[in-house]
Amino acid sequence: MNECMSLLKAFKQTEYRLGGHGPRDLQMLKRALMDLDDQLESDMYGKGQVMEDFETKMAHYLGKEAAVFFPSGTMAQQIALRIWCDQKGIKKVAYHPLCHLEIHEEDGLKELHHIHPILLAEEDRVIQLEDVMGLKEEIACLLLELPQREIGGQLQEYQTLKAISAYCREKGIKLHLDGARLFEILPYYQKSAKEIAELFDSVYVSVYKGLGGIAGAILAEDKEFTKKSKVWKRRHGGDLISLYPYILSADYYFEKRVGKMQQYFGEAKELAGFFNQCHSVYTTPLEPVSNMFHVHLDLSKEELEPILVELIQETGIGFSSYLKELNSRACYFELGIGDMFAKIPKDKLKNAFALLDKKLKEFNTKNSVE
Amino acid sequence: MNECMSLLKAFKQTEYRLGGHGPRDLQMLKRALMDLDDQLESDMYGKGQVMEDFETKMAHYLGKEAAVFFPSGTMAQQIALRIWCDQKGIKKVAYHPLCHLEIHEEDGLKELHHIHPILLAEEDRVIQLEDVMGLKEEIACLLLELPQREIGGQLQEYQTLKAISAYCREKGIKLHLDGARLFEILPYYQKSAKEIAELFDSVYVSVYKGLGGIAGAILAEDKEFTKKSKVWKRRHGGDLISLYPYILSADYYFEKRVGKMQQYFGEAKELAGFFNQCHSVYTTPLEPVSNMFHVHLDLSKEELEPILVELIQETGIGFSSYLKELNSRACYFELGIGDMFAKIPKDKLKNAFALLDKKLKEFNTKNSVE
Numbered sequence: 142m143n144e145c146m147s148l149l150k151a152f153k154q155t156e157y158r159l160g161g162h163g164p165r166d167l168q169m170l171k172r173a174l175m176d177l178d179d180q181l182e183s184d185m186y187g188k189g190q191v192m193e194d195f196e197t198k199m200a201h202y203l204g205k206e207a208a209v210f211f212p213s214g215t216m217a218q219q220i221a222l223r224i225w226c227d228q229k230g231i232k233k234v235a236y237h238p239l240c241h242l243e244i245h246e247e248d249g250l251k252e253l254h255h256i257h258p259i260l261l262a263e264e265d266r267v268i269q270l271e272d273v274m275g276l277k278e279e280i281a282c283l284l285l286e287l288p289q290r291e292i293g294g295q296l297q298e299y300q301t302l303k304a305i306s307a308y309c310r311e312k313g314i315k316l317h318l319d320g321a322r323l324f325e326i327l328p329y330y331q332k333s334a335k336e337i338a339e340l341f342d343s344v345y346v347s348v349y350k351g352l353g354g355i356a357g358a359i360l361a362e363d364k365e366f367t368k369k370s371k372v373w374k375r376r377h378g379g380d381l382i383s384l385y386p387y388i389l390s391a392d393y394y395f396e397k398r399v400g401k402m403q404q405y406f407g408e409a410k411e412l413a414g415f416f417n418q419c420h421s422v423y424t425t426p427l428e429p430v431s432n433m434f435h436v437h438l439d440l441s442k443e444e445l446e447p448i449l450v451e452l453i454q455e456t457g458i459g460f461s462s463y464l465k466e467l468n469s470r471a472c473y474f475e476l477g478i479g480d481m482f483a484k485i486p487k488d489k490l491k492n493a494f495a496l497l498d499k500k501l502k503e504f505n506t507k508n509s510v511e
Numbered sequence: 512m513n514e515c516m517s518l519l520k521a522f523k524q525t526e527y528r529l530g531g532h533g534p535r536d537l538q539m540l541k542r543a544l545m546d547l548d549d550q551l552e553s554d555m556y557g558k559g560q561v562m563e564d565f566e567t568k569m570a571h572y573l574g575k576e577a578a579v580f581f582p583s584g585t586m587a588q589q590i591a592l593r594i595w596c597d598q599k600g601i602k603k604v605a606y607h608p609l610c611h612l613e614i615h616e617e618d619g620l621k622e623l624h625h626i627h628p629i630l631l632a633e634e635d636r637v638i639q640l641e642d643v644m645g646l647k648e649e650i651a652c653l654l655l656e657l658p659q660r661e662i663g664g665q666l667q668e669y670q671t672l673k674a675i676s677a678y679c680r681e682k683g684i685k686l687h688l689d690g691a692r693l694f695e696i697l698p699y700y701q702k703s704a705k706e707i708a709e710l711f712d713s714v715y716v717s718v719y720k721g722l723g724g725i726a727g728a729i730l731a732e733d734k735e736f737t738k739k740s741k742v743w744k745r746r747h748g749g750d751l752i753s754l755y756p757y758i759l760s761a762d763y764y765f766e767k768r769v770g771k772m773q774q775y776f777g778e779a780k781e782l783a784g785f786f787n788q789c790h791s792v793y794t795t796p797l798e799p800v801s802n803m804f805h806v807h808l809d810l811s812k813e814e815l816e817p818i819l820v821e822l823i824q825e826t827g828i829g830f831s832s833y834l835k836e837l838n839s840r841a842c843y844f845e846l847g848i849g850d851m852f853a854k855i856p857k858d859k860l861k862n863a864f865a866l867l868d869k870k871l872k873e874f875n876t877k878n879s880v881e
């Protein structure tokens with residue numbers, strides 16, 4: 142715990158950082174609002190120009206008839222699945238074992254909506270067509286998360302998505318996209334958001350991950366669906382009198398960053414390459430397919446922490462603010478490339494990785510001798 | 512519909528307004544953030560100093576052990592009732608027929624939590640001890656809304672609250688306070704928030720009504736209760752990565768306005784007096800018991816609208832932006848006094864009411880003749 146605190150502390154003192162867009166501080170919000178007219182009117186309980194304009198813009202971007210702004214993806218996705226379950230009269234859906242709804246939402250889907258999820262595929266790989274074809278029970282909806290965040294941001298090939306989509310349409314299974322990181326995967330697929338979204342019925346995207354907004358989510362489908370989703374939004378307590386702080390900042394950072402996803406993708410591949418040249422380190426995926434990946438290290442959390450703190454203090458580069466234990470001899474952390482990476486001088490970066498490699502080798506030598 | 516649009520339009524062009532704190536525009540937020548340090552760190556999924564400091568402050572203000580910030584009262588209150596129902600193992604609560612949960616939340620309490628409400632008292636009066644004593648079914652929780660907004664903000668006497676509280680404690684019924692407008696009723700009771708809150712088990716207050724924040728709510732009780740409420744907050748999709756735009760503005764406007772409730776209360780009584788001197792007009796309550804009341808007019812919505820538009824345009828004072836139909840011969844609107852009322856020059860105000868009275872008399876004369 143003590144070491145963990147000092148890793149976070151060391152990280153916070155760095156000038157440079159491998160991942161992210163920078164600190165999540167008040168300046169993020171102020172910057173987004175700065176140039177906007179003070180007299181701009183608040184949205185009011187889901188209505189008003191500030192909300193409707195952004196919803197229309199996102200619907201158009203995603204190639205869907207309509208879109209609704211939600212305070213969170215947790216709310217948007219539970220509601221999407223509920224609508225599809227109600228429509229089909231079956232309270233069953235299928236998703237990956239490491240789906241956000243399964244591991245990060247305190248079982249909201251089960252506790253509030255009484256929807257039973259069927260877990261598809263093993264934890265360490267993405268869902269394939271065969272998994273869907275092998276379903277023994279009838280389901281209302283299949284959720285695919287692109288990229289699969291908890292395993293480093295892995296992706297199905299585009300042809301697989303097409304085949305799953307075609308199969309689901311044939312079988313009357315609704316296909317929902319957990320596109321929390323949809324913007325971030327477009328460069329890999331070389332497709333527009335619209336081209337990915339058209340394989341799915343309902344689509345959720347987050348405005349605070351790759352885009353780096355304050356909070357919020359978009360849920361898109363046809364008008365009948367989004368109308369229902371607004372009723373559920375009110376039921377969940379998400380139809381706030383004012384959501385404009387999130388909407389305005391989402392729009393600001395969308396404009397600022399949606400065109401930079403190719404850059405982040407390229408940088409993620411470059412950075413993963415650096416890690417994979419180091420002793421006792423590998424990334425998942427080995428070659429990133431988005432702006433994100435996981436860095437695995439064959440050292441325990443306790444062994445790695447002091448090494449990483451030293452490295453951060455000596456180089457001024459924030460590698461990570463935390464480590465997650467995988468088992469007693471391995472740990473990992475996640476990186477998502479944003480605006481921060483490009484700010485690091487290249488020589489500084491190369492020296493830092495040379496130093497990391499050296500420290501890990503030294504640790505290994507010392508450990509083998511003992 | 513056309514008339515209604517022009518009433519709103521006329522209202523928006525006014526310099527002076529009877530109710531509220533002014534337009535809900537972006538300036539409200541900018542003003543609250545302006546003097547705060549840019550490097551102030553965001554809360555992160557319910558944690559972080561910005562959130563914990565405000566929660567502690569509100570817990571102390573309400574005299575409760577702990578408090579949790581929620582994005583909305585809808586979410587906070589459903590969750591409060593759910594916790595009490597789970598604890599008692601009875602999915603029944605009681606509240607007023609015009610309770611927010613019954614008429615404004617798309618039946619979230621029933622649809623998400625499967626809690627059955629028993630409606631106590633007639634619509635046009637507040638719940639009395641006899642109503643509670645007359646309950647035929649066992650309930651987990653009784654919700655009292657102070658003041659009862661939909662009937663003009665009426666209140667029980669303090670002795671009644673004490674008696675209901677004592678009865679509920681004796682019978683093992685949890686008492687929940689819908690204190691959306693708790694700050695606003697303290698001058699009438701001549702009590703502190705703590706003294707009112709101690710009659711209740713769980714307490715909800717809104718930060719955007721009398722205080723005039725952007726959005727958000729506080730739910731307070733002991734630590735065991737608030738811990739459970741955070742789990743449900745996540746399930747509802749209300750545990751956002753960042754709630755600081757709401758928290759910081761809530762804190763700002765709390766400091767600015769919590770001491771002004773006595774002033775608003777006095778002004779509400781003064782203003783209601785002006786209305787009650789006009790022909791065909793009366794307020795509910797006749798003498799306000801908080802900063803709010805309803806203005807009833809013995810004219811149909813269609814008859815009143817052009818008169819009100821004229822009045823607004825001739826005086827520059829925004830009486831109301833809307834009218835609600837009561838029946839074919841009567842309508843009403845709500846007023847909640849905030850910072851705007853004190854800005855109206857007194858002579859301007861008196862002239863405006865003289866003009867309103869004149870117009871209503873003329874209408875009446877014309878109508879009787881026809």
